[in-house]
Amino acid sequence: MLPSELRTSIRCGKHQTHTSGVCQDYVQANLVVLPKEYAFDFLLFTMRNPKSCPIVEVLEPGQFQSKYGKNSDIRTDIPLYHVYEDGQLVDKKQRIDEIWSEDLVSFLIGCSFTFESQLIKGDIPLRHIEENKNVAMYQTDIQTEKAGVFEGPMVVSMRPIPDSLVQKAAEITALFPKMHGAPVHIGDPAEIGIQDITKPDYGDFVGIRDGETPMFWACGVTPQAVALHAKIPYMLTHSPGCMFVTDWKNEEYLQEGK
Structure with missing residues (x-):
């Protein structure tokens, strides 16, 4: 399409779900x-x-x-x-x-979502796409830099990536600086204030399997948290x-x- x-x-109201x-x-x-x-x-x-x-x-x-x-x-x-x-x-x-x-x-x-096609072309699986779900998004304790009335926490999107492909995923997404670029965090979600990875603030959780690492990218939902x-x-x-x-x-x- x-x-x-x-x-x-x-x-026309025909497509009413995530993109x-x-x-x-x-x-x-x-x-x-x-x-x-x-x-x-x-x-x-x-x-x-x-x-x-x-x-x-x-x-x-x-x-x-x-x-x-x-x-x-x-x-x-x-x-x-x-x-x-x-x-x-x-x-x-x-x-x-x-x-x-x-x-x-x-x-x-x-x-x-823009860099996801490049990840797929790089043979990096994205489970939320495979399962036709929205990506999981979380509010963190990473604080944004204030400007006027605008301040608050950063929101991130999470994708579980096979351990062997973590570096490759980081390198591919770094090519897209205007689309959030490289991840802001890799690994333990508690280190950025996410207490329960199974309960995203927005979107759908798709599980993290053995041999996978959660990778977190800055997210454009941040203004809503702000x-x-x-x-x-x-x-x-x-x-x-x-x-x-x-x-x-x-x-x-x-x-x-x-």
Whole structure:
């Protein structure tokens, strides 16, 4: 399926689940939408925390079409959205065009789903894709660097990787700095504040087998944890695992980085 076809399917309400493993050769992005008055502070937050919030694109106030998606609409082309008020998740919506306003500024943030196709091409198995599940995501005790009202814990995504392929997985993902890059932690989850690996804060746990090591990458769900911690008055985001899929090919991204 081409990204344009997927976006149409999402917009029509046919695809309503996560986008992990979908359109694997194309860049996927997280979404954060804020009132204009908070946009500078959030942009500064992303610059101070590039590992968890690598910027792909910032849209002008009121704009909703990404340059990376022909005829795209970030208000309707994501399977599920979260609405936060005063740091609380107050609603989940399949589209946000009916609550859109001209003072809203949209940020597209790199997503680790982008490098998954390269891991698979490198013969590194990804169980959540094999089992058609969302990736497991956890809130950690790693603190982000504050900018204005924005501060709080880093969220990470976890993938169990065969021991013999851990170094290879780290090297492949390091090629994608705008998609969270190399892992922030490898091994014992307790070292980054995860007390029960079987209970992710977002997504689905797929088990860690003998001979496998859990690997953790910074995650674009971090702004949602920040919204809860900092009690942001108003923010719209993607639902964890439900991404904006662009027309930008992974290979084009890699070529631009050289």
